[in-house]
Amino acid sequence: MAERAAGSPGRSRRSWKDMGAERRTAAVTEGFGGTRPRLAVVSSVLPFPRTSGQAQRVHYTLQAARERFEVAYVTVAPKDQTDEVSRRLREFCDESVVLPSLWPGQGREAPLRRLRGAAYVARTGLKPSNYVIGRVELSPERLRGVLETRRFDCALFEYWHASESVRVFRDKGIPCVLDMHNILWRSYARQLEALRMVPAWLRRWAVERYRRREEEAWRRFDRVIAINREEERYAAETLQPGRVFYAPMGVELRAWPYSWAPAEPKRVAYYGGLGGAQNVRTALRCAQAIMPEIWKSQPAAELWLVGSNPPEELRRLAADSRIKVTGFVENVRELLRTMSVVLCPWSGRYGFRSRVVELLALGVPAVATADAVDGMELEPGQGIRVAEGDVGLARAALELLDDARLARATSAAGRRRVEELFDFDHTYGRLMREITSWLRTAKEVAA
Missing domain, CATH: 3.40.50.2000 (Glycogen Phosphorylase B;)
Structure with a gap:
C-alpha cells in the first residue's frame, strides 16, 4: 500500500489535540532555527516539596516554561543527594544539572570558608546566603563549567544572589532574566525593625547598603520579573519600563476549585x-x-x-x-x-x-x-x-x-x-509567551 503524501486525507485521522500541539510547536520554534529555544533556569530553590511560596512559584514557572522551551535546571544539592535530586527533577525539566554542594567544605577548608563568608558580609552589608549562593554554590567559575558543553538561548535566575554569574552567560551572548520574587531589601528592613536594641540610624544604614547592592544586581540582567504591580512600578523607575516583566503568583484553578463550605461552629x-x-x-x-x-x-x-x-x-x-x-x-x-x-x-x-x-x-x-x-x-x-x-x-x-x-x-x-x-495562563503562561516574544525580537534585530 502506497504511503500517503503530506496533506493527504490520511492526516485527518490525527486528533485535534495533536494538530493543535503541532501548531503550538511551530509557533514556538519560529525564529529559533526550527527547534525549541533552550532555557537554563539557575536556582538554589527546588520545585519540591511545594510547601513554600517560593517553591510553588518555581514549580509553576517550570511547568509553563516547558510548554515553550527545552529546559535545563541548574541547582545544587548535598553530595549524597545529587542523584536523588536529579531523579526527582526529571519530572520538571528536560535536563537537570545538579552540582554537589561545596558549603561549608571539609576539614580545615570549612572554617576558612566561613571566615571568608563573614568578611564578605561585613564588607558588603549582604547576608550570608548571598555569599554561599553567589560566591560558592553557583559561582561564576562553576557556571562557566556548566556552559562549556551546553548551548542556551536564555537564562532565568531565581533570586539575584548569583547575579555575579550573569557575566558568564553574557560572554556567550546569552540574555539573562531575573525573577525577583520580591524586593528583598524591603523584607530585610522589616526583619531589622524587630531588632529594637539596634539604633534606628544603624538599621537605616544597613538597609540602605543592602538596597544599593540589590539594585546594582538587578542592572546586571537584561530583564527582571516583578511579582506585584507596585514592585513592577518601582523596578521600572529604578531600571526602565521596557526591562520589566510582570508575573504575579498564580494558581491552577482545577487544583483550587470553588468549594467554600463554612463549618459550625464558625x-x-x-x-x-x-x-x-x-x-x-x-x-x-x-x-x-x-x-x-x-x-x-x-x-x-x-x-x-x-x-x-x-x-x-x-x-x-x-x-x-x-x-x-x-x-x-x-x-x-x-x-x-x-x-x-x-x-x-x-x-x-x-x-x-x-x-x-x-x-x-x-x-x-x-x-x-x-x-x-x-x-x-x-x-x-x-x-x-x-x-x-x-x-x-x-x-x-x-x-x-x-x-x-x-x-x-x-x-x-x-x-x-x-x-x-x-489563573495559570494569565500569570506563568503569559510570562513565558512574553519572554519567547522578546527573545525572538532580539534575534531578528541582531540578524
Whole structure:
C-alpha cells in the first residue's frame, strides 16, 4: 500500500489535540532555527516539596516554561543527594544539572570558608546566603563549567544572589532574566525593625547598603520579573519600563476549585508557613489581639492556625480549646474550605501573598491589611475586606461572620477576581509567551 503524501486525507485521522500541539510547536520554534529555544533556569530553590511560596512559584514557572522551551535546571544539592535530586527533577525539566554542594567544605577548608563568608558580609552589608549562593554554590567559575558543553538561548535566575554569574552567560551572548520574587531589601528592613536594641540610624544604614547592592544586581540582567504591580512600578523607575516583566503568583484553578463550605461552629483562620519569624508574630497577633475582640461577640468561634512547622510557642496556644494548631496538612484545600473567614494582618509592603489567592480561589473570604494585598490588584469586596488595627480587623471579620449574604457575595467575587487575574495562563503562561516574544525580537534585530 502506497504511503500517503503530506496533506493527504490520511492526516485527518490525527486528533485535534495533536494538530493543535503541532501548531503550538511551530509557533514556538519560529525564529529559533526550527527547534525549541533552550532555557537554563539557575536556582538554589527546588520545585519540591511545594510547601513554600517560593517553591510553588518555581514549580509553576517550570511547568509553563516547558510548554515553550527545552529546559535545563541548574541547582545544587548535598553530595549524597545529587542523584536523588536529579531523579526527582526529571519530572520538571528536560535536563537537570545538579552540582554537589561545596558549603561549608571539609576539614580545615570549612572554617576558612566561613571566615571568608563573614568578611564578605561585613564588607558588603549582604547576608550570608548571598555569599554561599553567589560566591560558592553557583559561582561564576562553576557556571562557566556548566556552559562549556551546553548551548542556551536564555537564562532565568531565581533570586539575584548569583547575579555575579550573569557575566558568564553574557560572554556567550546569552540574555539573562531575573525573577525577583520580591524586593528583598524591603523584607530585610522589616526583619531589622524587630531588632529594637539596634539604633534606628544603624538599621537605616544597613538597609540602605543592602538596597544599593540589590539594585546594582538587578542592572546586571537584561530583564527582571516583578511579582506585584507596585514592585513592577518601582523596578521600572529604578531600571526602565521596557526591562520589566510582570508575573504575579498564580494558581491552577482545577487544583483550587470553588468549594467554600463554612463549618459550625464558625472558624476563623490564619494560613501560612509557620516556621518563619514573621508568620509566627502574625499568628500570635491573631490569637492574642484580634480573636479576643471577635470572641466578645462570637464566643464559640474557633481560631485555626493552618501551616507547617509551628514552633512550641504556637502549639501552646492550643491549651485554649477554641484554638487549633494543625501543623502540616496533606490536603489543605479540604480544611481551608471550611473556614468562615481567614485573617491576613501582614505588615510590610513587599512580595506577594500567594496564600490569599489560594483562599479566594476556593471562595474563602479574607480580611487583610492594606500591606498584605499591596500591588495585588485586589479591591475591597473582591474576596477581601481591608482593615487596619486589631479592632478594625476584628470588626471586618465579624461583619462577615454575622452577615451570611455579605459573606456569600464576597466569596463569589473573590473567585471571579482570581479567574480574571491569577489563573495559570494569565500569570506563568503569559510570562513565558512574553519572554519567547522578546527573545525572538532580539534575534531578528541582531540578524
